[in-house]
Amino acid sequence: MPVPRPADAQHIDSLYREHHGWLQQWLRRKLGSSSDAADLAQDTFLRVLGKPQVLAEVREPRAWLTRIAQGLVVDKVRRDEVERACLEAIAHLPAPEVISPEARMLLVEALATIDAMLEGLGAKPREAFLMSRLDDLGYAEIARRMGVSLSSVEKYMAAAIRHCYLMRQAWQAS
Amino acid sequence: MPSALPDPVLEQAIAWLVQLRAQPSGVAPDPALQARIDAWRAADGRHESVWSELMASEAQFQRLVALPVAPAQWQQPLSALNRSRSRRQSRRRWLGGVALGLGSVALAGLAARQAGLFDSLDGQRYATGTGDQRRVTLGDGTQLALNTATAVQLQFDADQRLITLERGEIFIDTGRDAISPRHRPFLVQTAQARLQALGTRFAVRQQAGVTRLSLLEGRVAVDTGQGTRTVIVPGETVEIDAGGNLRRQATAAAAMDPTAWLDGTLVTRDMRLGDVVAEMARYRHGWLYCEDGVASLKVSGVFQLRDGEAALESLAQALPVRIEQRTRFWVRVTALNSR
Numbered sequence: 001m002p003v004p005r006p007a008d009a010q011h012i013d014s015l016y017r018e019h020h021g022w023l024q025q026w027l028r029r030k031l032g033s034s035s036d037a038a039d040l041a042q043d044t045f046l047r048v049l050g051k052p053q054v055l056a057e058v059r060e061p062r063a064w065l066t067r068i069a070q071g072l073v074v075d076k077v078r079r080d081e082v083e084r085a086c087l088e089a090i091a092h093l094p095a096p097e098v099i100s101p102e103a104r105m106l107l108v109e110a111l112a113t114i115d116a117m118l119e120g121l122g123a124k125p126r127e128a129f130l131m132s133r134l135d136d137l138g139y140a141e142i143a144r145r146m147g148v149s150l151s152s153v154e155k156y157m158a159a160a161i162r163h164c165y166l167m168r169q170a171w172q173a174s
Numbered sequence: 175m176p177s178a179l180p181d182p183v184l185e186q187a188i189a190w191l192v193q194l195r196a197q198p199s200g201v202a203p204d205p206a207l208q209a210r211i212d213a214w215r216a217a218d219g220r221h222e223s224v225w226s227e228l229m230a231s232e233a234q235f236q237r238l239v240a241l242p243v244a245p246a247q248w249q250q251p252l253s254a255l256n257r258s259r260s261r262r263q264s265r266r267r268w269l270g271g272v273a274l275g276l277g278s279v280a281l282a283g284l285a286a287r288q289a290g291l292f293d294s295l296d297g298q299r300y301a302t303g304t305g306d307q308r309r310v311t312l313g314d315g316t317q318l319a320l321n322t323a324t325a326v327q328l329q330f331d332a333d334q335r336l337i338t339l340e341r342g343e344i345f346i347d348t349g350r351d352a353i354s355p356r357h358r359p360f361l362v363q364t365a366q367a368r369l370q371a372l373g374t375r376f377a378v379r380q381q382a383g384v385t386r387l388s389l390l391e392g393r394v395a396v397d398t399g400q401g402t403r404t405v406i407v408p409g410e411t412v413e414i415d416a417g418g419n420l421r422r423q424a425t426a427a428a429a430m431d432p433t434a435w436l437d438g439t440l441v442t443r444d445m446r447l448g449d450v451v452a453e454m455a456r457y458r459h460g461w462l463y464c465e466d467g468v469a470s471l472k473v474s475g476v477f478q479l480r481d482g483e484a485a486l487e488s489l490a491q492a493l494p495v496r497i498e499q500r501t502r503f504w505v506r507v508t509a510l511n512s513r
Contacts, residue, residue, distance in 0.1 A: 049311060085251035103243055106303075110238040111248060115255055117234060130252060133235040134245075136501075138197045157192045164231035165184060165224075 015061055016045055023065050030073055040076065044069045075116075082112045121163045128153055129160035187224045190214065199502045212487070229481050233305060240304075240459030240503055301325040302342070305457045305482075307435070315349025316360070321379075321435050322457045322479075330358075338363045343379040345436055346371065348392075366414045370395040377433050385414045388425050388432035396420065440477040440485070447471040447493065451507050458482045460503025468495050468509050 020041060027037035047068050058064045086108055118126055128146060131137045137145075139153045146153070190211045194203050215222045238248055300320060302308050308320045312328070314335060320326065324342025328335075335358050337344070348360050348371050360371040362378055364385040369378065374392025378385065387394060388411040396404045398418035406412055411428055413421045425432060429445035430453065442450055448469030455462040457479050471493055477485040486497045486505065494510040 049313070082251060082255065085254045086247070088251070088254065103241065106241055107238075107243055107247060110234070110241060111251060111255075113234050114238060114252075117231065132195060133232070134239060134248070134252070136198045136200075136239075138201070141198075154192055157195070158188050161188045161191055161228060161231070162184070165188075165227055168227060168231055 012045075012049060015048065015065075019061055019065055020045065022062065023069060026066060027069055027073070031076075036076070040069060040072050043072050047072075075112075078116060079108060079112045082115055083108045086111065117164050117167050118160070119167070121160055124148075125156040125159040125163070128156035132157065181224075183218075183220055183224050186214070187221070187228055190225075191228055200500065202499065208487070212484075215484075226478065226480050229483075233480075236459060236502060237303065237305070298328045299325065300328070304459050305479075307438070312349065314358075317347040317349070319345040319436055321345075332358075334359050334361060336361045336363060339378055339380050341380055343377065343435070345375075345377045345433060347375045364414075366398065366416055366418070368397045368399070370397065379432070383416050386432070387412050387414070390433065434476075435479060438479050440479055441475075442477075443474050444472045445474070447473050447489070447495070447507070450477075450489070454479075454482060454485055460501075460505070462486075462505045462507075464507040465509065468493070468507065471495070 023044060024034075024037050024041040027040050028034050031037050031040070044065055048065070086104065118129070121129075124146070128142050131142045131145065132139070139150055139157070143150045143153045193207055194211065197203065215225050239245075241248070300308065300310060300318070302320045302322060302324050304323045306322060310318050310320075312318060312330070312335075314330065316335070318326070318337070321343035324344060325340040326344060327338040327340060329338070330336070337346070339362060344362075346360075346362070362369040362371070364378060364380050366383075366385040369376075369387060372393040372395065374394055375390040376392075376394055377388045377390075379387075387396065387406060389406050389408050391408055394406045396406060396412065396414065398414060398420070400418045404412075404420055406422075409425050411423050411425045411432060413423075415421075429443055429449065431441035434441040440450070440453055442453075446469060448464045448466075450473045451462060451464035451469075454477070473489070473493070475488070475492065477488065479485070486507070489495060489507065490497050495507050496510050498506045498508050
């Protein structure tokens with residue numbers, strides 16, 4: 001693990017002083033909420049802290065910061081959407097099924113991750129893949145339920161696995 | 175949407191995985207298929223690395239399935255999301271994957287937001303779930319690595335840098351504290367002791383009733399709150415129990431390499447199978463158990479932590495045991511000839 005030099009710490013410090021206020025304004029315009037904007041501005045700088053080696057080479061700090069912040073906005077929108085879907089589902093369940101706030105947080109996190117990973121995958125591969133991985137069904141049963149051939153299910157699986165792999169690569173490269 | 179040139183290794187790995195998962199998890203995969211996959215993975219380093227990437231995606235689904243909530247809790251939201259996604263598919267562009275929700279930073283220190291960046295890291299908590307690992311660089315330059323199922327709380331102020339290890343295992347490479355005008359002491363608090371790092375690299379693990387410390391570089395002073403301080407030197411591993419007793423041992427003589435997890439591996443030397451299985455269980459959801467009859471068999475080897483199934487499989491190949499797997503989350507290591 002690279003140890004940041006003292007110069008990096010100064011870099012981050014001056015980056016924070018010069019751009020934090022501006023970034024927070026930018027986020028507030030996007031999100032319409034100042035507390036969300038403050039949270040995401042903070043998260044953006046936390047991410048910057050994790051990339052000291054990149055920091056020294058940044059020429060356009062505001063463009064770079066907004067690119068990171070934009071990603072966090074997309075993430076937050078997704079999370080809010082997933083959380084809303086969870087709350088709606090919970091509202092329809094009998095009382096004993098209601099889960100603790102901690103378990104719900106984990107649930108939202110896990111669902112948001114999966115949702116992000118499957119983003120852009122076609123509806124049929126997505127459906128088939130979720131039946132396999134979450135409902136633990138075999139391909140024959142999936143083919144029966146979807147009314148398609150076994151070889152179609154195999155194609156859907158391959159497409160979904162390939163998609164998840166490429167999404168992970170894209171994520172790791174960023 | 176991501177795209178790439180066709181990659182023959184990736185396509186082969188996908189083809190194997192498609193075949194491997196044709197049946198529900200209750201049905202054991204064809205041993206001949208499994209053997210062919212194992213041989214393919216072992217044939218080339220890149221085969222193995224692509225395969226473990228596929229397994230990392232699979233782990234995200236296992237993480238959801240293993241949550242202590244009724245399947246209805248996730249099935250309904252997922253199908254709702256499924257509907258809304260197919261309506262708007264392709265409208266939203268993938269933004270370079272900048273911020274997938276993988277990994278979890280719980281931000282607790284936001285109250286100090288206005289006071290400046292580094293101050294706001296005080297009071298922060300970092301945590302990992304089962305099977306996850308995480309590395310962070312702290313404001314003072316310290317590198318902190320969290321192993322599976324770990325939680326720490328940070329209190330960095332003008333006088334000290336204190337990390338409280340609530341559970342799990344961490345590795346620390348202390349920074350020079352460049353942002354503070356003077357050198358602040360670096361402390362790790364566990365349930366059994368307070369450890370003071372004196373410019374150093376070390377691993378700390380919190381187990382039930384025991385703290386285990388392994389030192390790679392520098393010095394660490396151990397204070398058990400009973401008026402004595404013991405200084406530990408590199409190459410030493412100490413265990414501190416609730417009574418404040420220290421058991422010192424050469425790390426090289428230990429049955430397990432205490433920092434191999436940083437490379438994603440479990441490295442054992444004549445370690446009891448029962449302990450090896452307990453160690454593997456730390457990285458997976460569900461129930462993994464070793465039968466008493468085989469628990470004292472000795473195991474030496476290197477196991478990949480990211481691929482728990484392969485690790486178990488290699489135990490079955492090396493020892494007279496078999497892996498009884500009722501579901502992905504109920505696994506027992508048992509004698510080869512038991513029913």
